[in-house]
């Protein structure tokens with residue numbers, strides 16, 4: 001083996017070493033960069049939610065107004081407020097629904113079904129409206145309680161509904177809105193006393 005060959009071998013070994021060290025450094029630096037942010041932020045983001053949940057549980061029914069529909073009973077809370085609900089105010093709140101729903105008797109369906117007579121009507125029964133399979137599969141009637149639950153959080157009440165509405169968490173607003181829906185009938189549905 002002459003010295004020229006020795007130099008070639010030494011060179012090859014050196015470049016192999018360089019490649020290994022270089023790759024290792026590169027991997028370490030990139031993986032560190034990736035880990036740095038989420039590693040810290042995930043638990044931090046989860047914490048406020050847990051605190052909010054605990055507060056919500058502590059406040060219980062007392063602060064029904066404005067309470068987020070996180071789990072729990074979101075149907076009955078608005079129903080309890082119905083005796084004092086304002087249909088007048090509910091009519092104004094119905095502005096949130098008007099882009100998709102008609103309210104007058106005989107008006108054609110919009111993006112959503114016509115809501116005349118919806119209180120106590122069987123679900124998914126507006127003439128000529130093509131409901132989602134999820135809604136068709138949901139049995140029962142639109143009682144005050146069911147309406148409250150659905151309006152509070154449509155997707156939690158009917159998973160797979162095609163009603164694209166994020167929900168109305170404030171119980172008092174839902175109560176007023178339901179009081180208004182109750183007037184949309186030939187004979188308005190009486191509210192609980």
Ligand code: HEC
Pocket residue numbers: 094096097098099100101111112113118122123124125126130131132133134135136142147150151158160161162163164165168177
């Ligand atoms: C972006 C459009 C949109 C908005 C806004 C909207 N809805 Fe709907 N709604 C729909 C659609 C679509 C359906 C049919 C859902 C299905 O088939 O899954 C529906 C269904 C319903 C039903 C069931 C009716 C039946 O015949 O079974 C009720 C009740 C209802 N909506 C009430 C409301 C109320 C109250 C509001 C306002 C707070 C509202 N919706 C806002 C689109 C909308």
